[in-house]
Structures are given as C-alpha cells and as structure tokens.
Amino acid sequence: MAPLGEKSDASGEVIVAEVGKRPISTIVIIIAMQTEALPVVNKLQLTEQSNSLFPPGVPWVRYYGTYKDLHINLIWPGKDSVLGVDSVGTISASLVTYAAIQVLQPDLIINAGTAGGFKAKGASIGDVFIASDCAFHDRRIPIPVFDLYGVGLRKAFEAPNLIQELNLKVGKLSTGDSLDMTPHDESSIIANDATVKDMEGAAIAYVADLLKVPAIFIKAVTDIVDGEKPTAEEFLQNLAAVTAALDEAVAQVIAFINGKSLSEL
Known part of the structure; x- marks a missing residue:
C-alpha cells in the first residue's frame, strides 16, 4: 500500500495527509461469515x-456503535438471496469494501476472519495472525506482467507496536475463491510464501490500496491445510x-487502537 498519509493528485505531486497524525476516529470491520461476525457484534x-x-436489494448488513473514542462499523456481506448461505469470497468482499469506504469514509479497515493455516510455516489450530502481505493464488495469467497482476501482491498496513x-503472530496471507486447494493453488501459495489462506483478504487489500485506506488483517486458524484431516471437516469442527x-x-486490537493515531500503531 502507499506510504502512510500520502497520495498523488492529478499533477503527480505527493500530498501529505494529516490523518496519520490525528487519533483514529472511524473503523470499518469486514467479516465474511455470520458465525464469525456475531460474537464480535456482541463483544x-x-x-x-x-x-x-447501501443500495436497495443488496444483502449487506451493517452493525455500528462506539468504543470509547472510536466509531465502529462492522459490515457482514449477508446471506446469498437465492441459496441463503454466507456471501463469502472475493466478489462480495470487494463490493462491500468499496461501498463501505464510499459511505463511511473510515480511517482504518480491519478484515477479521478464520483461515486455513500451514503447519510447514508454523501455524496451529487457534493461532491468530496479523497478515504482513496479501496475494492471490488462483488468478493464473501466464503472460509477462499480467502474471504479477494476477498475484496482486499488496502490503498490509504495518502496525509494529x-x-x-x-x-x-505475523504471516503472509494468500487468497482464493475455493475452500479446498488444488495442486496449482498449492504451488502458487508456496510461491506466495503464505502461512495462512482465506477467501477475502487480498480482494479487500486491493480495494483498500486503490482508495488509499490503511487495512489490517486478523486471521484465526481453523484448519491445517497441509495436515491429515479433510479441510471442510476440520473447519467445521x-x-x-x-x-x-x-x-x-x-x-x-480495538482497545489498543483507541486514542492512537495511525502512526502510533
């Protein structure tokens, strides 16, 4: 993502914004599944x-409130209108992120959710990771430069404090629209040096980078992708x-952020 607080105008000049220096005020949390979202809503x-x-007809749900000095907005993409399941995946995540930024103008986006982890990279069930980088593993375009576009590597907002x-824990995140992992996906995930894999993160990172809103990714491991149990079974368990x-x-994370500026994270 762009350096904190910087963006280029039409003339190419770099403008330093004050948002990095003032206390964070508005946060948008994006969570893909209702099961993941409701405990945070209650907490x-x-x-x-x-x-x-949001526009009429979309299933997206907004929860809102305040935590001390923070205005919190949690967006859940809702249920598919035809099949009634959670609207998971990159398309819903991209649309929700774009709409939320346009309407709510957040200082910070947090994408929270469950993910698969790789024991070869040190992940265990229940581990919580902050993503350092986000990339796709299922957008294969074997043409020079288009191949890099397909991977879509984005740095997450750095929050060392x-x-x-x-x-x-910190690890790289790889995103795809399938819960399982094909051999092609596996080779791409290895190339991405990923510790965790999900179905939304890199899409949210792309939109956040496009609109120059810093984003943090919090991923908790439900299943070991390179383990012995079937992914779907272990995920549900x-x-x-x-x-x-x-x-x-x-x-x-919310408690830590309260009262701080982006530069203090």
Whole structure:
C-alpha cells in the first residue's frame, strides 16, 4: 500500500495527509461469515442498522456503535438471496469494501476472519495472525506482467507496536475463491510464501490500496491445510472455538487502537 498519509493528485505531486497524525476516529470491520461476525457484534455491543446505507436489494448488513473514542462499523456481506448461505469470497468482499469506504469514509479497515493455516510455516489450530502481505493464488495469467497482476501482491498496513503489545503472530496471507486447494493453488501459495489462506483478504487489500485506506488483517486458524484431516471437516469442527479466539483478538486490537493515531500503531 502507499506510504502512510500520502497520495498523488492529478499533477503527480505527493500530498501529505494529516490523518496519520490525528487519533483514529472511524473503523470499518469486514467479516465474511455470520458465525464469525456475531460474537464480535456482541463483544463490542454493536447495533444492527435498520435502514441500510447501501443500495436497495443488496444483502449487506451493517452493525455500528462506539468504543470509547472510536466509531465502529462492522459490515457482514449477508446471506446469498437465492441459496441463503454466507456471501463469502472475493466478489462480495470487494463490493462491500468499496461501498463501505464510499459511505463511511473510515480511517482504518480491519478484515477479521478464520483461515486455513500451514503447519510447514508454523501455524496451529487457534493461532491468530496479523497478515504482513496479501496475494492471490488462483488468478493464473501466464503472460509477462499480467502474471504479477494476477498475484496482486499488496502490503498490509504495518502496525509494529500493536503486534508487539498484543504478542500476535505475523504471516503472509494468500487468497482464493475455493475452500479446498488444488495442486496449482498449492504451488502458487508456496510461491506466495503464505502461512495462512482465506477467501477475502487480498480482494479487500486491493480495494483498500486503490482508495488509499490503511487495512489490517486478523486471521484465526481453523484448519491445517497441509495436515491429515479433510479441510471442510476440520473447519467445521473448529469454527466455534476459533471464532471465540478471533473475537477476543479483535476486541484487544480495538482497545489498543483507541486514542492512537495511525502512526502510533
């Protein structure tokens, strides 16, 4: 992502914004699944908005409230209108992120959720990671330069003080639209040097970078991708317990952020 507080105008001049120096005021938290979102909603005592800020017909749900000096907005993409399942994946994540930034003008985005982890990279069930980088593993375009565009590598916002204070693990995140992992995906994930994999992060990172809003990614490990158990089985088995670890981590991150500027994170 662009250096903190900097963006280029039409003439190419770099403008230094004051947002990096003043206390953070508005945060948007994006969580893909209702099971992951509701514990955070309850933990932060957020209220569901009755009249949506978003276009008519979309299933996106906003919860809002305050934590000390922070205005908190949690956006859940809602249920698919046809099949009734959580609207997971990169398309919903991209749309929700773009709309939330346009409507709410946040100082910071937090993408929180569960993820698969790789034991070869030191991940265990229940571990909570802060992503240092986000990239895609299923956008294969074997043409020079387009191949790099497909990977779509983005740096997450660096928050060394937050990581040190909360003693959180750091790892690279790889994103794709499938829960399972094909051999092609595996080779791409290895090339991405990823510790965790999800279905939203890199899409949110792309939109956040496009609109120059810093983003932090908090991922809790539900399943070991390079383990012996089937991914779907292990994910469902551990979802409830790992979600509890996730919502505790999100609450700790919010508490740490309160009263601080971006540059103090």
